[in-house]
Amino acid sequence: MNHKGFTLWLTGMSGAGKSTISDQIMARFRESGAKVELLDGDIVRTNLSQGLGFSREDRDTNIRRIGFVADLLSRNGVIVVVAAISPYRATREEVKGKIVNFLEVFVDCPIEVLAQRDVKGLYKRALAGEVGNFTGISDPYEPPLSPDVTVRSDRETVEESVGRVWSELERRGWIESA
Amino acid sequence: MNHKGFTLWLTGMSGAGKSTISDQIMARFRESGAKVELLDGDIVRTNLSQGLGFSREDRDTNIRRIGFVADLLSRNGVIVVVAAISPYRATREEVKGKIVNFLEVFVDCPIEVLAQRDVKGLYKRALAGEVGNFTGISDPYEPPLSPDVTVRSDRETVEESVGRVWSELERRGWIESA
Numbered sequence: 001m002n003h004k005g006f007t008l009w010l011t012g013m014s015g016a017g018k019s020t021i022s023d024q025i026m027a028r029f030r031e032s033g034a035k036v037e038l039l040d041g042d043i044v045r046t047n048l049s050q051g052l053g054f055s056r057e058d059r060d061t062n063i064r065r066i067g068f069v070a071d072l073l074s075r076n077g078v079i080v081v082v083a084a085i086s087p088y089r090a091t092r093e094e095v096k097g098k099i100v101n102f103l104e105v106f107v108d109c110p111i112e113v114l115a116q117r118d119v120k121g122l123y124k125r126a127l128a129g130e131v132g133n134f135t136g137i138s139d140p141y142e143p144p145l146s147p148d149v150t151v152r153s154d155r156e157t158v159e160e161s162v163g164r165v166w167s168e169l170e171r172r173g174w175i176e177s178a
Numbered sequence: 179m180n181h182k183g184f185t186l187w188l189t190g191m192s193g194a195g196k197s198t199i200s201d202q203i204m205a206r207f208r209e210s211g212a213k214v215e216l217l218d219g220d221i222v223r224t225n226l227s228q229g230l231g232f233s234r235e236d237r238d239t240n241i242r243r244i245g246f247v248a249d250l251l252s253r254n255g256v257i258v259v260v261a262a263i264s265p266y267r268a269t270r271e272e273v274k275g276k277i278v279n280f281l282e283v284f285v286d287c288p289i290e291v292l293a294q295r296d297v298k299g300l301y302k303r304a305l306a307g308e309v310g311n312f313t314g315i316s317d318p319y320e321p322p323l324s325p326d327v328t329v330r331s332d333r334e335t336v337e338e339s340v341g342r343v344w345s346e347l348e349r350r351g352w353i354e355s356a
Contacts, residue, residue, distance in 0.1 A: 035254045047246040048226060050239065061228065068225040069247055076213050076256045 001032035002176040005074040007099050008165065011086045011144065012107030013136045014122060015114045017153035017161070018083040021107060024162045026081055032177070036079040039066050044084070054133035060091045067095030074099060087135045089142040101174055105165055106147035111136055113154045179210035180354040183252040185277050186343065189264045189322065190285030191314045192300060193292045195331035195339070196261040199285060202340045204259055210355070214257040217244050222262070232311035238269045245273030252277060265313045267320040279352055283343055284325035289314055291332045 008025070010018040022038060029036040045052075048065045052058040063086050070080040086092050096102045114136070115123040126134035133139045144150075149168050151161035169175045186203070188196040200216060207214040223230075226243045230236040241264050248258040264270050274280045292314070293301040304312035313319045322328075327346050329339035347353045 037250055037254070048243055051229075065226055069250065072215055072247065073250060073254065073256075076215070076251065076254065078251075078254045078256075 001034055003034050003079060004101055004174045005077040005079065006101030006103060006169075006174045007070040007074045007080045007082060008103050008105060008169075009070075009082045009084075009086070009092070009095075010105045010107050011084065011092060011147075012109070013087075013111070013114060013141050014085060014134075015117055015119055016107045016109040017151070017158070018085075018107045020153075020158055021105075021151065021161050021165075022081050022083040024158050025165060028162065028166070029079055029081075032175075034079050034175075035077065036081065037073055038081045038083070039070060040083040041085070054139070056088065059086075060088060063088075063091045063095060067098060070095075071099045074101060085135050085141070087139065087141045089144065092144070101172075103148045103165075103168065103172075103174075104144055106144045106150045107153060107161075108143070108150050109153045179212055181212050181257060182279055182352045183255040183257065184279030184281060184347075184352045185248040185252045185258045185260060186281050186283060186347075187248075187260045187262075187264070187270070187273075188283045188285050189262065189270060189325075191265075191287070191289070191292060191319050192263060192312075193295055193297055194285045194287040195329075195336070196263075196285050198331075198336055199283075199329065199339050199343075200259050200261040202336050203343060206340065206344070207257055207259075210353075212257055212353075213255065214259065215251055216259045216261070217248060218261040219263070232317070234266065237264075238266060241266075241269045241273060245276060248273075249277045252279060263313050263319070265317065265319045267322065270322070279350075281326045281343075281346065281350075281352075282322055284322045284328045285331060285339075286321070286328050287331045 010022055012018050026038050044066055049062045052062050066082055070082055073080045118124055125131045126137040135141045149165050188200055190196050204216050222244055227240045230240050244260055248260055251258045296302055303309045304315040311317045327343055
């Protein structure tokens with residue numbers, strides 16, 4: 001597959017489906033023989049941001065570091081998939097302004113559904129006041145005002161979400177399926 | 179110019195000539211139309227390692243982060259030039275072990291010459307005990323035991339040093355001059 005370098009940035013609350021979608025889309029990129037790298041929360045916390053906490057300042061530092069690395073890669077022709085809560089709009093915009101080909105994907109899901117799913121039991125604990133700095137409960141999540149793509153994990157399948165992201169990438173000429 | 183992805187890692191004490199050599203070699207790569215990125219002390223401290231100090235632990239964390247980013251880039255076909263004191267042998271070896279194409283360049287210069295040059299006045303202050311954690315004076319510098327290339331900035335010109343690095347890259351088939 002021919003492709004440009006770009007950054008696909010998935011933002012959304014914990015449990016909204018960022019990892020599920022990024023895993024599927026990574027698989028599809030790899031099958032296509034694309035140069036692609038995933039920067040998700042775990043990878044980044046381990047390799048770039050160990051020691052940072054969840055204050056606004058630390059979260060912003062974390063996001064800026066991801067942005068720095070994503071820019072280095074994507075300006076050299078690599079596809080970068082970022083899956084990070086990235087709760088603050090201004091910080092996302094700052095990163096977006098530095099990366100030439102940037103697609104913001106809002107992984108949206110109503111908080112009631114997230115609290116119901118609660119795969120890791122985190123919403124229950126956060127709602128009980130046992131977890132501080134929890135995005136969407138005790139910390140803000142500022143949804144994108146004009147995301148490039150919005151996917152609704154409570155209303156569509158992962159395949160549908162991935163398909164819509166893929167179509168947008170084709171429409172922009174950033175990927176060219178064989 | 180055809181080239182592979184690789185990491186050119188310049189290690190050496192403050193003032194030994196890492197930046198001078200890396201600037202020259204970056205210019206030569208860019209003229210050749212190569213995909214190349216520089217990760218030097220300033221870039222890294224600003225974008226990846228703000229808040230880290232000069233303890234062994236913090237220096238090691240800094241070097242590991244550079245290594246992480248250098249690996250992401252070079253495994254995707256990009257040339258990465260790193261200019262970092264990187265004083266600890268074990269940490270350099272650890273990074274080297276993770277990056278497929280890695281060339282360690284030891285920028286060597288006797289400490290007496292460095293103290294004489296003392297471009298930034300740092301050696302004078304360090305020798306007077308006014309600067310703590312200063313590599314080569316109050317902190318160790320562990321020279322590579324078997325560097326891939328050694329350049330001696332007190333005995334050869336920058337052009338000679340760059341030329342020897344370049345030849346080694348050609349010999350390995352990592353670059354192919356037109």
